[in-house]
Amino acid sequence: MVPTEELRPAFPSAMADLRDIPLAEMPALSLDQLGRVLGRVLPGPVANPMPSGAFQSSI
Amino acid sequence: MDGRVLIPADQFVLKVHSRCDLACDHCYVYESADQSWRGRPNAIPSDVVSHAAMRIAEHVKTHELSRVEVVLHGGEPLLVGVAGLRAIIVELESALSGLCRLDIKVHTNGVLLTERFCELFAEHHVGVGVSLDGDRTANDRHRKYRDGRSSYDPAVRAIRLLASDRFRHVYSGLLCTIDVANDPVRVYESLLELEPARLDLLLPHATWDAPPPRPAGTGTDYADWLIAIFDRWQAGGYPVRIRTFDSIIATLAGGDSGTEALGLAPVRMAVVETDGSYEQADSLKVAYDGAPATGLDVFTHSLDFVLEHPGVAARQRGVASLSATCQQCPVVSSCGGGMYAHRYKAGSGFDNASVYCADLFKLISHIGSRLPHVAQATGRAGPALSDDALAEFATGRGGASAVGQLTRAQRSLGRGLLAAVYEAGLASPVVGPRGREQLRAAWQVLAVADADCRGALDAVVGHPYLRTWAARCLAGLGFVGEAGHDDERLAADLGHLGAIAAAVAVRGRDRARLTVPVLDGAVHLPGIGRLVVGLGSPGTGGEARAAIEVEADWVRVRLGAGNWRLSRPRLLAGEPCLAEACTAEGTLTVGTGRPVAWEPVRMLTAPGIKVALEDTDPYRDCHQRPAAPRLSDEEAGRWQRSFSAAWREIQLHHAAFAPALAAGLTALTPLAPAPAGSAASAAARQGFGAIGVALPDDPVILALLLTCEFQHVKLGGVLDLYDLFDPADERQEELLQGAYAQLAASEFWRVRAGLGDRDHTEAAEQLERLLAHTAATVETLADAGSLTSLGMRFAERMRIAIAPRTKIA
Known part of the structure; x- marks a missing residue:
């Protein structure tokens, strides 16, 4: 077995843990939000993301 | 600049007309403190359009942006007419062609929206957002023509046109300005009936000097109004995206807000008025006359000047730019002090909490309490591998426990994918x-x-x-x-x-x-x-x-x-x-x-392993060779016999790989036959647990293919969780995958060579060739400079793992 000390917590996973979110609650996460979670593992666009802090005014 | 790094803009609000065909008494453009619209041209002149487009393109090149969004706004942008809007859109497209992705949106009151406008927007993929304050009663409270007539019917006619099959793909959503005198649920359901992809529920622009009406006297009228809708939205299974709620949920989960009205994300937006002057956020018009002005314009200033303006810079400093009250607030990361304009008070300027502070606190707290799993689960670190598992994978091995951890991570991913497709499908x-x-x-x-x-x-x-x-x-x-x-x-x-x-x-x-x-x-x-x-x-x-x-x-x-x-x-x-x-x-x-x-779906079985022989799934054709059609019973029998023999080979001679295979190999997909004399097998990054194989004649070769292809499955699972190299360097995954599979191949041939049977010579030759190739690939990886620090350590362990294999077992 190769020593593991150097692989310790300095390397957290970039993927969010969705196992404990009830499926019924999952759509509370917008597609933008899911896209940020899943985007690293999927080719192509997951959604047309809304720019962060985007303009928001009615006329 | 004060030493800070300039944060580029990626959203540009282009005021294409400064007048409106409605006279809504709650309009922040005409009814607020700032009256700068009076001195501006009605329609945006063509030289302002061309300079604005040039400035955006210049900004894209300077900051190497991959995507920008331009919002065509007003006044009422449709007053420019179809031909005028076409010219503006074409100018923008032309200026940014080949530089970056351009998304154009238009915000309108809808009353002028005709098929011709919709055809233009469909032709150029321009998303359309329409302002509507709810049902007829709610809408007519403010949104009227100058002579007092209702704008409801023409606006709804326009929205139904957008919602038709022909134009639905450009129907971005509805923008509703809140009036707490309206029934919240009735407003929500009347808007929902119009099938928008997204709803914006907007707090009416207000300041401490001009506070919003609070008829209920609770001090949280706006939170109560929004909470009534949130509860209905949640009970209904989130049938539409509501930006305010989405932003609060995203920030509770540690992400960015999708609106300037919430969150701590730096402002990345600039406004261009019809006379070419740059302005700060539009909403600042409610603060005082001239509040949005920058003194800059498209003719003489690049967009970088706008982003260096003190008013813009103040909104790029996150929590440091907020009032002392906000900085100590437990929901500050979600609220972000609310919309900048809503903090204004004569004397103290913007150094205050929002005039909606109590509402925002109550709303954010309510949403957090109603979605505890979302806030907790997405806010914490993901399903990382244990230290031991990661180290095992780095040697090219990885037992049942390590593979089990990958499988659990894939389940997490699968749940997210289900939700993503569901939401994407609805939208x-x-x-x-x-x-x-x-x-x-x-x-x-x-x-x-x-x-x-x-x-x-x-x-x-x-x-x-x-x-x-x-x-x-x-x-x-x-x-x-x-x-x-x-x-x-x-x-x-x-x-x-x-x-x-x-x-x-x-x-x-x-x-x-x-x-x-x-x-x-x-x-x-x-x-x-x-x-x-x-x-x-x-x-x-x-x-x-x-x-x-x-x-x-x-x-x-x-x-x-x-x-x-x-x-x-x-x-x-x-x-x-x-x-x-x-x-x-x-x-x-x-x-x-x-x-x-x-x-x-037939199952292939052998002692200690059960694998689906997947020849029916409509999405199995994802391997490098075409998937074979459904097997006959006779062919399936041949697969079972060969699989049994291959598994015996693995258990007998390559036992170190057996536990991982038994734990993680879930499907074998028959591929179209390989050219005579060659083996064909593949594992797809998007198909964790599956291996595609064209069944070879020799079960030993099948054992080799299973062992090597499962290396790709394992490494793909690791790469889903960790960055081992710079994602921009596409060669790295190919190199790493190749070397990783060779680790198993060299081990396989080392054992075969040690058996001393009929294939001893061939196995020894294979081993020598593979070891040299694997070592060279690992060296190339290490020298390429695009491995992350974890990737470097991973490659180093692969190199160590190769060394002892030079000895024949």
């Missing part, structure tokens, strides 16, 4: 009202199964080709409406969520009714099998959807005039099963109807 213009209803029915079955029979859901979510399907759907949605894209097939792909739900129901629920697409001439139950009906695939005409009813003992399938029933226990046992023709009421009929055949 997709290629899915009509009936399709959306079917998606909701499928989701309901999945959500209930998640609570009642998690094992059934996990079994289906764990199927390798669920991810292939999801990736196909989500990638396809990026090209909706593009020439050459098959919208009919995409709609069928999205509808496959019903088939996934049906498979879950068959495995775990008492009853369910679902609609599923007919794909490749069959009705599919993923992981269980398919009912071959021969007709109705997308693009072939005929009925493309079938109804599935799951009962205690039977699974009934209805397609057009045909009805069949299948024994549920036999389906679950994977046994051959007769599809019995029956009437709609379930009475058996003999000798009538279309001949159909049930094709179960």
Whole structure:
């Protein structure tokens, strides 16, 4: 077995843990939000993301 | 600049007309403190458009932006006319062509929106947002023509036009300014009826000097109003995206807000007025006359000057720019002090909490309490591997426990993918009202199964080709409406969520009714099998959807005039099963109807391992060679014999690899035969747990292929969790995958060479060649400079692992 000390917590996973979110609650996460979670593992666009802090005014 | 790094803008509000055809008494443009509109040209002149486009292009090049959004705004932008808007859109497209992706949106009151405008927006993929304050009563409270007439009917007519099949893909959503005198649920439901993809519920612009009306006197009128809608929204299963709620949920989960009204994300927006002057946020018009002004313009200043303006810089400093009250607030990361303009008070300027502070605190706290799992789960670190597992994988090995951790991570991913496809399907213009209803029915079955029979859901979510399907759907949605894209097939792909739900129901629920697409001439139950009906695939005409009813003992399938029933226990046992023709009421009929055949997913078994022989799944064709068609029973028998012999070889001579294979190999997919004399096998990054193989004659070769391909499966799982190299360097994954598979191949041939039997010479030669190649590849990886620090350590362990293998076992 190769020593593991150097692989310790300095390397957290970039993927969010969705196992404990009830499926019924999952759509509370917008597609933008899911896209940020899943985007690293999927080719192509997951959604047309809304720019962060985007303009928001009615006329 | 004060030493800070300039944060580029990626959203530009282009005021294309400074007047409006309505006279809404709550309009922040005309009824607020700032009256700068009076001195500006009505319509934006062409030289302002061309300079604005040039400045945006210049900004894109300077900061190497990959995407920008331009919002055509006013006043009322449609007053420019179809030809005028076309010229503006073409100018923007031309300036940014080849530089970055450009998304154009238009915000309108809708009353002038005609088919001609819609055709223009459809032609140029311009998203359209329409302002509407709710039902007729709510809307007519403020949104009127100058002579007092209601704007409701023309606005709703325009929205229905946008919601039609022809234009739905450019219908971005509705913007509603809140008036707490209106009934919140009635407002919400009247807007929902108009089928927007997104709703914006906007706090009316106000300051401490001009506070919003609070007729209820609770001090949190606006929170109470929004909470009533949130509760309805949640009870209804989140049927539409609501930006305020989405932003609060995203920030509670540690992400960025999607609106300038919430969160700590730096402002990345600039406004260009019709005279070419740059302004700060539009909402600042409510603060004082001249508040949005920068003194800069498109003719003489680049956009970098705007971003260096003190007023803009103040909104790019996150929590440091907030008042002392805000900095100590527990919800500051979600609230972000609210909209900048809403903090204004004469004397202290913007160094205050929002005039909506109490409302925002109450609303954010309420949402956090109603979604505890979302806030907790997405805010914490993901399903990382244990130290031991990561170290084992780095040596090229990895036992059952390590592979189990990858499998659990894939389950997490699978759940997210299900939700993403569900939401994307609901939002997709290629899915009509009936399709959306079917998606909701499928989701309901999945959500209930998640609570009642998690094992059934996990079994289906764990199927390798669920991810292939999801990736196909989500990638396809990026090209909706593009020439050459098959919208009919995409709609069928999205509808496959019903088939996934049906498979879950068959495995775990008492009853369910679902609609599923007919794909490749069959009705599919993923992981269980398919009912071959021969007709109705997308693009072939005929009925493309079938109804599935799951009962205690039977699974009934209805397609057009045909009805069949299948024994549920036999389906679950994977046994051959007769599809019995029956009437709609379930009475058996003999000798009538279309001949159909049930094709179960067969299982390959050997001591300690059970693997699906996957030759039915419609999304299995994701390997480098084409998937083979359904195997005959005779061919399946040959696979079983070869698999048994290959597994004996692995257990006997390559036992170190057996536990991982037994734990993580879930499907073998027959591929089209390889050219004579060569072996063909593949593992797809999007198909964790599956290996595609063209069955070789020699079981030893099959054992080698399984061992090596499973290396790709393992490494793909690791790469889903960790960045081992710079994602921009596409060669790295190929190199790393190649070297990683060679680790197993060299080990395999080292053992074979040590056996001293007939293939000793060949094995020794193979070993020598592979070791040299693997070592060279690892060196190349290490020298390439694009490995992350973890990637470097991973490669180093691979190098160490190679060294002892120079000795023949």
